[in-house]
Amino acid sequence: MTSEQLQSGYIFLVDKPLDWTSFQAVNKLKYKLKREFKELPKKFKIGHAGTLDPRATGLLIVCTGKFTKKIPEIQDAPKEYWTEIKIGVQTESYDTEKPEIQHQDFSHITEENIHEALSKFVGEIEQKPPIFSAIKIDGERAYNLARAGEEVEMKSRKTTIHYIIDIHIDFPLVSFTVGCSKGTYIRSLAHDIGKELGVGAYLTQLRRTKIGDFLIENASEKYLDNDYKFEDL
Structure with a gap:
């Protein structure tokens, strides 16, 4: 993975842990990406496509860069x-x-x-x-x-x-x-x-x-781990 890919657009399938807000999960992911890819712009675009309550777990779709334009379409999906x-x-x-x-x-x-x-x-x-x-x-x-x-x-x-x-x-x-x-x-x-x-x-x-067509089987909590590196994606 490169900073260019992130800005062109990437979709992370996050398995949100219990007692995290969706906002916290996105912020943690943004912090980790900006720390690993220092060339990302200050106003790097990132957002989730549908809130999960803190007491819920599971699939949280996070879009970056130009793929943030896909968020409304994903939110409309069943x-x-x-x-x-x-x-x-x-x-x-x-x-x-x-x-x-x-x-x-x-x-x-x-x-x-x-x-x-x-x-x-x-x-x-x-x-x-x-x-x-x-x-x-x-x-x-x-x-x-x-x-x-x-x-x-x-x-x-x-x-x-x-x-x-x-x-x-x-x-x-x-x-x-x-x-x-x-x-x-x-x-x-x-x-x-x-x-x-x-x-x-x-x-x-x-x-x-x-x-929609995005499944929890393809999601992971690892993106939120402090030790996880994105360079191998």
């Missing part, structure tokens, strides 16, 4: 996630960021109930983003308002769930693979599945496995 939810309990953030609340008895829920509930979410659906999200309300991030204790009203939006497959049930945990359109909040999907079951649910694990 996504796939391996998902695990826990039923019978909720959290304010719809994931593991906040503590468990509202425990409910789920002993009456059967595997058939789970399959029926999941099938209802395939197709075009309406969902409300979590209040702990980066969506702006009157210029302020929703999560900042929520953390300040303000009441946040999120507007419903349409999204499409293309498929829910590979369902595995080990009560209270349910895992599955979901294919969806851009802008889908899997945290909201988990919450809504819990609502459909009548016992609540929240997202315990999320791993992005696919964006």
Whole structure:
């Protein structure tokens, strides 16, 4: 790899670790590239094509140079996630960021109930983003308002769930693979599945496995390692 290649355009498939923000991952990659390729311009272009929550892992596409123009096209591509939810309990953030609340008895829920509930979410659906999200309300991030204790009203939006497959049930945990359109909040999907079951649910694990034709199998955490060298790419 050369600095000319990076400026002409390169796509890194990063396997984002748990508890990293997408911004942190891009910044770390940019820092490492500029340290290794000192001839890169000060305003070297680099950016990611779709945010992953800190509590999610998996495929983060990072584009450099002229390939940053491809970001909108990649963002529009369908996504796939391996998902695990826990039923019978909720959290304010719809994931593991906040503590468990509202425990409910789920002993009456059967595997058939789970399959029926999941099938209802395939197709075009309406969902409300979590209040702990980066969506702006009157210029302020929703999560900042929520953390300040303000009441946040999120507007419903349409999204499409293309498929829910590979369902595995080990009560209270349910895992599955979901294919969806851009802008889908899997945290909201988990919450809504819990609502459909009548016992609540929240997202315990999320791993992005696919964006368009880009696969997690071709991604790596190594690009973020301090000792990794890019010269052999």
